Amino acid sequence: MKWNGWGYSDSRFLFNKKGQAEFTGKRYRLSGMIIPGLKDWMEGTFGANLQHKTQPVLNTSAVQPPMLNEAFVEELKSTGIPFSHEADDRVFRAHGHCLHEIFALRDGKIGRVPDMVVWPNCHNDVVKIVELACKHNVCLIPYGGGTSVSSALECPPEETRSIVSLDTSQMNRILWIDEKNLTAHVESGIVGQDLERLLNESGYCTGHEPDSMEFSSLGGWVATRASGMKKNIYGNIEDLVVHIKMVTPRGVIEKSCQGPRMSTGPDIHHFILGSEGLLTAIIKILYLRDHEKYSESLIDMQKLYHGLSSIFTSFLDGLKKFYITKFKGFDPNRLCVATLLFEGAREKVLQHEKQVYDIAAKFGGLAAGEDNGQRGYMLTFVIAYLRDLGMDYYVIGESFETSVPWDRVLDICRNVKARIIRECKDKGVQFPPLSTCRVTQTYDAGACVYFYFAFNYRGLSDPVHVYEQVEHAAREEILANGGSLSHHHGGTTS
């Protein structure tokens, strides 16, 4: 895992010696491939230049020595729970993936970091740690997958008490599966892809797949009220969770039964879901489902997804590309791609497919086939790596999402994109920014819209500040146009 960028250390975009864009490693379908359109797109969209490269500075020596609470450490030792105060371990857990956090790390700036990391192995370890922290006046920051984008992992610089990072990564087991009730009891530290893989081995899935599922943990999903790409079939995290056990400084909270629903006043789960990591370790039980299949269609609407869609077409094999661009008359720069995932029993999938393709045909769209669908779905995981490539070449950016009633979707897209462009200009950004968006989730009463915003910051003295101002303005515009502050996470991610 990278300590100052997204994802696995071996997987990254780079421009090889021939100047071609390449995705390294072996983990993804894209790995080892050349991406022909990416260079032109980077240069065309941002005015980025391959000659102008930033060099991330790596100096872990700048980390301040830990401020330890001796009494806490002594008592912790007696419990036998492993811990560390090595600089590497501490820095690694001092940040999430907000732009300002990553930017500072690449810049070699390391602020306040946890003084210590502990690795509880089970629920009872957590109970002990929380008790000790209360007793010795120590701060705890729970750490799951480290993919937070709401500054939840940031250590307050003014904090004078000892800060302990509670890493749940060792609590990664499925404790049991109950096939009669289709539920499973899972520890909070389990990472999305492991959970899914282990459940698949028994013939089940949860269907919860956020973009970050390779790294984010179950506990994090609950703490941030997460949503996944397959939510139309399986629901969001609040629909999946049946039971939660949470350790708090005043004791353990849990319901006394595992009934699917109760009406006894406000649901205690709703105080826990979305509490943004303020609360401690969580163990839970999830609904389970089975089976899946991919497919994809192209719909030519507006250039909502322009830019990235040209990268998409660069993946298409020659004949297909010719068919789409020349024969069907799609302009790769005005192409709108919809990656659709159909999942479930065979008849149901066929029925859904037909409905969707009929609608697409009505508006001149066509299905691009399962293969492209697989690629499109995989792309959502790989996009996150793009930001690091951008940062190598003076391009910073993020995405942020909102949910908005249907009748305002087009208005909010237009206005927010225009606002970003105007604000960038006003704030002195020298190059036209990337300002684009796509619809990622649909509900009966509205949709979730993702905005992508990035710009080339050459010539700016404080790019992160400019970035934050523009992002603030965009957020203001979203609210003015009837969007919510967030759909599933506070503000940003890739």
Place this chain on the structure above:
Amino acid sequence: NATRGHRDPMLKKRDDFEDILEERRNTSDLRYALRCYTPALYKGLTPCTASELKTMVLQSDQLLYVINQVSKETGTATDEIQSEAEAILEEMAHRLQLSTIRFFAFTLSKIFKTLFRSICVNEEGIQRLQQTIQEQPVVLLPSHRSYMDFLLMSYILYTYDLALPVIAAGMDFMGMKIVGEMLRMSGAFFIRRSFGGDKLYWTVFSEYVKIMLKNGFAPVEFFLEGTRSRTAKSLTPKLGLLNIVMDPFLKGEVFDISLVPVSISYERILEEALYARELLGVPKPKESTSGLFKARKILSENYGSIHVYFGQPVSARSLAEGRVDRSQFNLTPRHIPRKPSEGIQDFVNDSAFRLVRSQEENMVLKPWVLLAALLLQNQTAGNKLGVLVEDLTEQAVWLRDLSRQFGAFLHWPDHIPPSRVVSSSLSLHRSLVRVSEGRVQLNLEPGFPPPAMTPEEELLSKAVVVLSCASYRNQVLHVFIRAALLASAIHSVAGSRKQEIFNAFSFLRNMFSNEFILRPGAEVQDFEEACYLLVKSAVLQVHQQEVLVTDRGHRTLAFLTSILDPFVQGYQMVCRFLCEEATESLTEKQFVPAVRKFFIKHLLTGELKYVEVLSSDLQKNALAALLRLGAVQKLRGGANEGTLKVNTVMVNSLEDTLGGKLPTQKPLAARL
């Protein structure tokens, strides 16, 4: 933002003008009318025909909602209401045709060349407009002084290859058979003057305007003042259309809307004498085609030059920034009509005042305007012989310098000796002034006195000249109004305490806010601006607690006080009329004739010295102010509909306060 930051009007840099008639005098009008016309269009525009536009209106969610609503309320079938809506739209819609535009381009070229010496346009403004049209939906907001205004606007836009506007015009034009249709084909759409409670009409109308605007179909043009100003003073803005064009922005249906104030100033207004007669109560002739042709004799006269200034586009977004919380529109579906909230009304009203003020500020003032002000003052001072040309020139040069210090947009040719500037101005306006034996005065004596003229008739014929002249003087009032209010306040307060002066200033400002463009709620800003200008021109010294007049300041103060004086006296006399003569059954309709009679009586006895108070505009404004202040009430309903109920005590005290007999009263000051 162009309409903010009036702190130093002197710093305002204005663009240069270019005469568009010059080319017309040198090249073929026909070729000009037939030339290739390819304006740049709004970036998001999908071109559509006039009939597609109608379909969009008739199928809009808003209209369908209201049709259903009306159907439920009245029990009429929806398709009946639907066809009613179609009829309304048919009556309203424009049918912009390039051929008609070309016809006008040709004929207007001919007419303009005979009537005017030049038509000057600020080209930088045109360039700004061209840019803006491509980026945002544009609303053109010209000042309204003449019938000419909108033909002139379209003519200019055609000349510069800009997108032609669709123009909101009053229904009265449609009465003119051929001309009405011609105007329709040159982009005018027609709206009824009043359609108060007619929900269906309002919806068709507002949807029509919004759909044209949102799609960037064409710039929408309308007159903020609602009607032609007969007095050349800007009129209190009407908010209906501004509300409509702001709506798509406020509801997020477009990113922004650009509002472009345009100031059209005529050196001589075609309707000069017509307006004066109208103000004096000779009823306005109904617009008719034959009437327009009678106006042909106008063609033989010289009307000087026209200046058209396209102001800095004002973004609705920047006007709303920090003032309007747009999320208030997120809680109801946008197609359900809602009355704008109080906050929104205030915002639109405030924006309208800012826009009218920026129209005012960019109005070009000719030297004659200053001369008219001076000649009127001389005339009321009782100078029967007239003023020596040299003296007038000296006064004019003094006033020129003063108005420049106040930031007036004065076109005084500095390379020509002042005496020549004065004499050529006088000769252009020879119908209003008489020069004999080196002396100038208003041309008040009829040239060939019809033998049997009653004193009343004589007075009215004098008044025509005075009011015509006043309509030129009025053009400069906006430059001086704040300082004049301050000067009058200083004059009325015994002593120099700043707070007292401010109270008197606020009182006067409130009293006259139907008469002049004074933005609601801006009394402190206006007071500071007046102080700033008078300190800068070395008339006043303003201290923490005190306002002192300098030795050399008296001339300026006297001038400023006297410029406001006709209005002060006029309002006082309206008050007196209401106290002395108003009967129980006086209605709003009878008010103007009755006041006029009262005024004529007092003018003839010499008790009243300003003939210009005969202007029905002043009388109506005074009544509106008294109604606003609650000194007079208008009864509603039943047999008493429109009857005026006068609070004699209050009217009396207002009169005395205006006359300086009473100090500014606390209760009134508190209301400010």
